[in-house]
Amino acid sequence: MTSDVVVARDDNWAAGPGRFQNLLDPCDGLPGFRIAKGVTIPQLGTLLGHQRIGSSLATAADPRHRRIVYVAWADGNSAADYTIHVRRSTDSGVTWSADLRSVVQATNPQLAINSHGEVGFLYQRLHNPGSGNRWQTHLEISESDDAFATFKDIVLADIPDDNGTGPTLNQTNPLGDYAGLAAVGRMFLRTVTTGRTLLTTRMELPTRGITISPPTSSSTSAAIP
Secondary structure, eight states: OEEEEEOOOTTTTTOOOTTTTTTTTTTTTOBBBEEEEEEEEEOOOETTTEEEEEEEEEEEESOOOOEEEEEEEEEEESTTOOOEEEEEEESSSSSSSSSSSEEEEEEEEEEEETOOOOOEEEEEEEESSSSOOEEEEEEEEEEETTSSSSSSEEEEEESSOOOSOTSSOOOTTTTTEEEEEEEEEEEEEEEEEEETTEEEEEEOOOSSSSEEEEEOOOOOOOOEE
């Protein structure tokens, strides 16, 4: 299946008639700008490892400068080339960059921008360290206005590519289809599911370094310089 990646904009908080028509595509003049055309979305039931994949899309706007917008999506002809793309606009969606980041064999992209303009990019990537497939949850944090030229890459979780055994467990969905990332002040909050468990982690970005508060089931913390 092929699709377009489209961003629409409304400058009046979707109030009144003619909603989401402030950003027009230059090719057809219709509302919504096509960032990418004819991308391939895997068929329903396609598995990356044991995880089902399909259409994934995320967007975030800079709370300091509304003209700065990021978009992430995933596409591919098969699980082998399923890739997350991240792009940016600095003029409210009128023009877009080429890929700032691309991550192969990853899913569940999420974006958030904190009060300092630092961009958080969360995703879950399949890898094999030699002992079998595993899923790593990554959070990449780009400095304000850096556009991922440099970034910190934090591995938040590393779990097996399965749900264990049991009649109530879904063997083909170890990640649970969902991840979330939000920014509150300068803090990032992430939520992911691992099997049937919901994990939430808080990441505070002080003036220097990153302090990570792990899920509430853990009593330890880590500081990353």
